Amino acid sequence: MLAHETTPLKQTPLHALHLARGAKMVPFAGYDMPVQYAAGVLKEHLHTRSAAGLFDVSHMGQLKLTAKSGKVADAALALEQLVPQDILGIAPGRQRYAQFTNADGGLLDDLMVANFGDHLFLVVNAACKAEDEAHLRAHLSETCEIVSLADRALIALQGPKAEAALAKFCADVSSMKFMDAGPRRVADIDCFVSRSGYTGEDGFEISVPAAKAETLVTALLDNPDVLPIGLGARDSLRLEAGLCLYGHDIDTTTTPVEGALEWSVQKVRRSGGARAGGFPGADKILTQFTQGAARRRVGLRPEGRAPVREGAVLFADPASGEPIGKVTSGGFGPSLNAPVAMGYLPTALSAAGTSVFAEVRGQRLPLKVAATPFVPNTYKR
């Protein structure tokens, strides 16, 4: 308590801009971050789905991984010792979703890995970034240089009008496809741009030197289609998109198979693949690929109007029986105008359409297992 109170919150390079635009600030992962602006979570969410939303995600970690040999393939092979993904197969100018695993097959963090031609560019979660950097240094220092890009801000521009809004400052972004990534000049600033995000919408993430962040964001916001969006709507947008929040939907106790992230582990790293295994927890994870796991992350749609939130215990029966699982994320989906949730259930009860019950304030509320994303994504493939 005291330690927390006496630790000053860190600020992103856009902190003053948030205050000037009337943001309500909250502590998040050690940073003073905007949870919402004057429009409020509901309007910010819907605006992102109908026009464009601009998010400050500068609290996230940005890292540069360069092989001492100078070959990006060597950096990729080095990183493959820590993640179950095919990193060598990421073409220059492309990006891929990955996870750091532990010896038990659990997840230390999830991240984005981009191939920038001569090095890899990594984006990791704010709450894990110090541990992630230490993890990389502990295992890869012999072969790789690891540089924390702490002098860069990170913003996301998301929604159907994101392309038009960004193209005013960098015509080249219109030709990018989902998960393309690389250095671009945006408004005469040296940026790294990827066509990706955390909302289920088409959009971009832009890494910008901290000193130029406010200039770029002010220029992007000087457009009636673009509104600043807080962490509140960022969470409801990613939940509707069925995307995991690290530390909630996935953590050190969940494997990629239990987390329903099999799609993110390419065949070349699975049993029988050319570079099968070789990452922490490979035995357990690869065994689960062939034999299945006892539990599985699922989408859940409450049948009533009441939101079912993180921590709610799940039951198979409306009145009796033992707990069978737990909700890991839950709230209200503004685009669906209905509550949505995610959680873990026994694999035998994880098929879409299965009825389960969540205990909320002493009552068992009915939910149905549902396919994710809850709201179809609009990625430009």
Added chain:
Amino acid sequence: MTTLYTSDHEWLRIEGDVATIGITDYAQSQLGDVVFVELPKVGRSLKKAEAAAVVESVKAASDVYAPITGEVVEVNEALAAEPALVNSDAGGKAWFFKLKISDKGELGGLMDEAAYAAHTA
């Protein structure tokens, strides 16, 4: 008719021995967009400070406490269909429930409008 306030940002409108209870405009502005309201059952006896209703925004759930002891005589069913009324008319159409007052002496501990304005200033 008297309107009184609690430090938990609820209002009570007193008419005879019945109190109509809702949350203040300040409270709704702090909660943000209300998406769900759970109301007590008619006939339920509530003790002062007991959790009586739940109001949920996109972000979080918050309890609404009984500001005084009494029996629930009516609830505002309109809130089930239109929770956003709490944001648009917190002090009026978005009343939550009506209590038959058990002990008028409990009203003495509540704030009048001027005191509440000072409390939220």
